[in-house]
Amino acid sequence: EPEVTQTPSHQVTQMGQEVILRCVPISNHLYFYWYRQILGQKVEFLVSFYNNEISEKSEIFDDQFSVERPDGSNFTLKIRSTKLEDSAMYFCASSGLRGAYEQYFGPGTRLTVT
Amino acid sequence: AQSVSQHNHHVILSEAASLELGCNYSYGGTVNLFWYVQYPGQHLQLLLKYFSGDPLVKGIKGFEAEFIKSKFSFNLRKPSVQWSDTAEYFCAVKGYGNKLVFGAGTILRVKS
Numbered sequence: 169e170p171e172v173t174q175t176p177s178h179q180v181t182q183m184g185q186e187v188i189l190r191c192v193p194i195s196n197h198l199y200f201y202w203y204r205q206i207l208g209q210k211v212e213f214l215v216s217f218y219n220n221e222i223s224e225k226s227e228i229f230d231d232q233f234s235v236e237r238p239d240g241s242n243f244t245l246k247i248r249s250t251k252l253e254d255s256a257m258y259f260c261a262s263s264g265l266r267g268a269y270e271q272y273f274g275p276g277t278r279l280t281v282t
Numbered sequence: 283a284q285s286v287s288q289h290n291h292h293v294i295l296s297e298a299a300s301l302e303l304g305c306n307y308s309y310g311g312t313v314n315l316f317w318y319v320q321y322p323g324q325h326l327q328l329l330l331k332y333f334s335g336d337p338l339v340k341g342i343k344g345f346e347a348e349f350i351k352s353k354f355s356f357n358l359r360k361p362s363v364q365w366s367d368t369a370e371y372f373c374a375v376k377g378y379g380n381k382l383v384f385g386a387g388t389i390l391r392v393k394s
Contacts, residue, residue, distance in 0.1 A: 170327075199380060209374065211326075213381035224379045259326065263380070270316060271382060273326040 170194045172274035173258050180247040180280045181250055189245045189277045191260030199241045201271060202235065204228070211259065217243065250281045284377045288385035294392050295363050301357040303388050305373035314376040315356040317347055321369045322389075329371075332356065343367070355394040365394040 173192045181187050200215040201208050215225040217235050231258055234246045243262075257278050261271040289304035307313065317329040331339025337349040348356045356373060371383040 181325075192345050201381070203382075209381075210386050211374075211384040213383065216380045224381055254294070270328050272328070273318070275325040 172262055172272050173262055174258075174274040174277050177275065178278045178280070180282065183252060183281055184249050187247050187250055188278065189244045189247075189258050189260075189279070191274055192241050193239070193243055193244070193260065193262030194264075194272055197262035198266050199223075199239070199263045199271075200235075201263075202245045203259045203261065204256040205259065205275075205276075208254075214245075214258075217222040245265075246248060247279075250279075252281050255279055255281045284375055284383040286373050286383055286385035288311075288371075288373055288388050290388050291386065291391050292391070294391045294393065296306050298362050300361040301358070301367070301390070302373055303373075303390070305356045305358065305385060307356065307373075307375040307383075308354065309375060309377040309387055310378055312318045315349060316374040316376070316382065317341065317358050318372045318374060318384075319331075319347070319369045320372065326372065327330050329358070363390075363392050365392045368392045383385075 176189045200217045203211050204212045213226050215229045215235055216223045232248050235246050257276045261278045262276040263271045285308040287306045311368045315332040318326045319325050319329045330347055331346050332337050332339050332349045340346045344361050347356055349356050368391050374382040377380050
């Protein structure tokens with residue numbers, strides 16, 4: 169069964185450093201998402217991406233964040249200058265059609281900012 | 283704004299007990315509703331979904347949920363839990379746009 173994959177599984181970085189989290193969505197999916205879960209808190213939506221552009225973003229997704237689909241398979245989340253409060257589990261998800269299909273989630277990347 | 287409330291943060295049951303996890307959402311329009319499960323060390327997996335039609339939906343592993351529009355609820359049920367159902371369960375709603383709004387999650391522990 170096809171699945172969403174994410175790398176790395178755990179990333180440790182120092183405050184102020186840039187990090188790139190990588191995701192490979194399910195191959196025939198059209199919509200891509202990033203969510204995060206700070207320890208002990210809810211899973212929160214960050215951004216959705218369709219047709220090579222952001223279709224929706226939350227207030228969390230400020231100028232420090234960016235997303236990219238650099239080739240036909242990868243989908244990345246970049247945090248330009250990490251802060252302590254960016255420490256969280258970051259989940260990538262993908263779905264087939266707008267509003268019609270469920271989102272499939274990857275295993276997550278645990279980001280620790282020290 | 284859309285929001286989801288899950289009533290119990292921790293639930294402990296013995297094997298064979300019945301399960302009901304509460305979920306209420308806040309959104310006035312047409313919603314799609316989901317229950318996801320996260321087993322220890324694993325990623326979020328879809329248990330079941332409601333888009334339209336029969337408000338009683340059946341999912342994997344013997345789970346079902348009932349959409350009650352008048353109560354803005356989508357409670358998850360299972361008649362007889364197993365030790366392997368130990369996991370965290372998340373209710374989510376998709377309203378306007380594509381984003382999912384999640385509840386805080388319910389950690390279920392089943393004692394063998």
